[in-house]
Amino acid sequence: MKIGIDAGGTLIKLVILDDENRTFKKYPSTDIDQVIEILNNDYSEEEVYLTGGKSEYIQEKLNFESKISIEFDATFRGLTQLLNESNLNFERYVYLNVGTGTSFHQATTTDQKRVGGSGVGGGTLLGLSHLLTGIEDYHTIIERAKKGDRNKVDLKVHHIYNGKPTPIPGDLTASNFGNVLNHKSDQSIEDQLIAVIGLVAETVTAMALNLADAFDTKKMVFIGSTLLDNTVMTDIIYNYSQLKGAEAYVVPNGEFSGALGAIETN
Ligand code: ADP
Numbered sequence: 527m528k529i530g531i532d533a534g535g536t537l538i539k540l541v542i543l544d545d546e547n548r549t550f551k552k553y554p555s556t557d558i559d560q561v562i563e564i565l566n567n568d569y570s571e572e573e574v575y576l577t578g579g580k581s582e583y584i585q586e587k588l589n590f591e592s593k594i595s596i597e598f599d600a601t602f603r604g605l606t607q608l609l610n611e612s613n614l615n616f617e618r619y620v621y622l623n624v625g626t627g628t629s630f631h632q633a634t635t636t637d638q639k640r641v642g643g644s645g646v647g648g649g650t651l652l653g654l655s656h657l658l659t660g661i662e663d664y665h666t667i668i669e670r671a672k673k674g675d676r677n678k679v680d681l682k683v684h685h686i687y688n689g690k691p692t693p694i695p696g697d698l699t700a701s702n703f704g705n706v707l708n709h710k711s712d713q714s715i716e717d718q719l720i721a722v723i724g725l726v727a728e729t730v731t732a733m734a735l736n737l738a739d740a741f742d743t744k745k746m747v748f749i750g751s752t753l754l755d756n757t758v759m760t761d762i763i764y765n766y767s768q769l770k771g772a773e774a775y776v777v778p779n780g781e782f783s784g785a786l787g788a789i790e791t792n
């Protein structure tokens with residue numbers, strides 16, 4: 527048995543390889559000490575591979591040997607494997623890891639280069655949602671956001687041009703939250719939540735589009751737990767990308783790229 531662990535800022539992702547079986551698990555990073563206890567009690571005979579910001583903390587507390595790999599290398603290895611399994615064979619692409627924060631990468635079939643990052647990510651989604659609505663549960667945020675309407679929160683290009691011809695598609699967001707003052711106290715919790723997700727989704731997509739353009743590709747891959755069961759976010763990513771003539775891909779189990787790629791298979 528081999529266990530790959532990506533211990534991130536919000537979630538600890540585990541991939542367990544047992545003969546032909548592959549199991550994925552997730553724990554909140556706040557439960558890190560319980561995860562360490564489980565590993566020490568039940569998995570001390572196994573090969574454990576670590577990556578992510580909290581990997582050294584785990585390694586110090588394990589009472590058996592483990593190996594650490596560099597997060598960006600591990601994530602690229604895991605992502606390459608997941609892309610292959612999905613028959614997505616891209617010569618040149620960009621990928622964004624939308625975790626607690628977001629990191630951007632330009633990649634070929636053999637290499638990746640980290641080209642930047644942004645503090646806007648899944649942590650922003652949770653934090654702003656909580657500040658605005660008091661809700662902090664990820665799945666509740668997504669479910670309620672599905673019933674929201676962005677029109678009373680966000681200012682679209684067509685709102686500004688007000689029926690006149692627009693130089694860019696009228697449906698593009700001109701200003702996230704820019705319509706709030708025109709509809710004071712008129713936004714439901716659902717409207718606020720979908721607007722928060724819109725802000726995060728459009729920010730990372732705008733960055734991906736620029737990055738892809740500079741790297742001479744149309745292919746943009748999105749990974750990270752922020753996309754998990756989050757059709758509100760992925761719909762916005764797909765639509766915005768399409769509007770700009772780019773192709774967005776959300777890889778199944780992409781949030782486990784780091785944990786999967788941390789495992790040495792030979
Ligand atoms: P990191 O590697 O930084 O921990 P992830 O890729 O795991 O980041 O993404 C974390 C984000 O995923 C959170 O900020 C949140 O928006 C979202 N998320 C998805 N599922 C959950 C969950 N069960 N609990 C908390 N956040 C979740």
Ligand code: MG
Nearest residue numbers: 534535625626
């Ligand atoms: Mg991460």
